[in-house]
Amino acid sequence: VACAGAFTLAPEEFYVADALILCQGERVTAVGPRCRLEGETAGPVFDLGQAVLAPGLVNAHVHLSLSHTAGRTELGRGFLAWLKSLVPLLREKPGRTLLSRVAAGLAAQGTAAAGEIAGRWTGDVLEALAAAGVESVSLLEFFGFQGSGTLDWPMAAAEIPPERLHVFGHALYSTRDTLLQAAKAWAASEGRVFSLHLAESPEELDFCLTGHGPLASFFAGHGLLPADYRPPGLRPVAWAEALGLLGPGTLAVHCVQATEAEAVLLAATGTSVCLCPRSNANIHVGRAPWEAFLEAGANVCLGTDGLSSNTDLSLWNELRYFRKRYRGRLDLPAALTLVSANPARALGLDTDYGAITPGRRAVFAVLPPDVLAWSREEKTRP
Ligand SMILES: [Zn+2]
Numbered sequence: 001v002a003c004a005g006a007f008t009l010a011p012e013e014f015y016v017a018d019a020l021i022l023c024q025g026e027r028v029t030a031v032g033p034r035c036r037l038e039g040e041t042a043g044p045v046f047d048l049g050q051a052v053l054a055p056g057l058v059n060a061h062v063h064l065s066l067s068h069t070a071g072r073t074e075l076g077r078g079f080l081a082w083l084k085s086l087v088p089l090l091r092e093k094p095g096r097t098l099l100s101r102v103a104a105g106l107a108a109q110g111t112a113a114a115g116e117i118a119g120r121w122t123g124d125v126l127e128a129l130a131a132a133g134v135e136s137v138s139l140l141e142f143f144g145f146q147g148s149g150t151l152d153w154p155m156a157a158a159e160i161p162p163e164r165l166h167v168f169g170h171a172l173y174s175t176r177d178t179l180l181q182a183a184k185a186w187a188a189s190e191g192r193v194f195s196l197h198l199a200e201s202p203e204e205l206d207f208c209l210t211g212h213g214p215l216a217s218f219f220a221g222h223g224l225l226p227a228d229y230r231p232p233g234l235r236p237v238a239w240a241e242a243l244g245l246l247g248p249g250t251l252a253v254h255c256v257q258a259t260e261a262e263a264v265l266l267a268a269t270g271t272s273v274c275l276c277p278r279s280n281a282n283i284h285v286g287r288a289p290w291e292a293f294l295e296a297g298a299n300v301c302l303g304t305d306g307l308s309s310n311t312d313l314s315l316w317n318e319l320r321y322f323r324k325r326y327r328g329r330l331d332l333p334a335a336l337t338l339v340s341a342n343p344a345r346a347l348g349l350d351t352d353y354g355a356i357t358p359g360r361r362a363v364f365a366v367l368p369p370d371v372l373a374w375s376r377e378e379k380t381r382p
Helices: 034-040 064-069 079-091 096-108 122-132 155-159 177-190 202-210 214-221 236-242 260-269 277-283 290-295 315-325 332-338 341-346 369-380
Strands: 002-007 015-024 027-033 052-055 057-062 111-118 135-142 165-171 194-198 250-254 272-275 299-302 364-366
Touching: 002 332, 015 034, 027 034, 057 250, 057 272, 057 299, 057 315, 057 341, 064 079, 064 096, 064 111, 064 122, 079 202, 079 214, 096 111, 096 122, 111 122, 111 165, 111 341, 122 135, 122 155, 135 177, 165 177, 177 194, 194 236, 202 214, 202 236, 236 260, 260 272, 260 290, 272 290, 272 341, 277 315, 290 299, 299 315, 299 332, 299 341, 315 332, 315 369, 332 341, 332 369
Parallel strands: 002 052, 057 111, 111 135, 135 165, 165 194, 194 250, 250 272, 272 299
Antiparallel strands: 002 015, 015 027, 052 364
């Protein structure tokens, strides 16, 4: 593949101008300047002209199974209003045509892989992703205060190829702590990813600290919260830490209500953090301390979340939104790592994705012209 430039995001050579990427089968075998590699291939050359490439994008957090809720949830009025509008829609099954269209849209945006929260309808979602050529990391969801708190595998587990099965604990406010611990323990022993929604809304903060507030009333009203429930009286990040849920192999999603000190803690434990800036803004739960996470050196990823709280599943749009509002310097390579190298690492995909380098899969994203223009902007900035 020949192109005007490639952000390889590989430590040896972050950017290669006038690049040639040699591939065999599905894998990259070499990448470098065209003048150096031209003699090394007898195969056909696909010349992409002025295109500049990045590694195929990786969406760290998405709910494809909620695609049918697009435009039907209550946005802008806080977490509980949004949740109340979403719950009745969970009974509906997303159509296969819709799933195919959404999955094809991911691929068209240069998305190579996605961390999909898996539950009911997983078979249909995986089929749509496979047909679109998007690799899926299935994070099977555990939810609820019922049961013994041991891992009771739902039916959907059987629909997921065992080597791509990972686990997702819905949240501290919705799921028994011992169940979250069991999911984390299984993931740690099997070398799989454990992920959870963490510190998303002010209501979650209230729930964890006091056991009261609108979320507690909502869950109690639905018979989903045991009458004898006692909260830990800790902030969400501190509670997750006390339960042993953080650390390498954990992907914490949202972290809007994290303090700067908690951002440092998450980074220090090796927990990956997925920010979903547009979802948070749309639901109106606040803005995570983005800069604190990056400054603390956390493995920060961007995710689109589902169409239940976002207008589209484009990581380019997520990145545009994020960069525009980021308070500080975020150069183009650093921005690209948030949607490729970092989420690939967080989802355990870094032997296949996240860089254009020998051995990785030959799946690339074309930089949109306005994103490419960021590098010119950076050069002219005093
Ligand atoms: Zn989510």
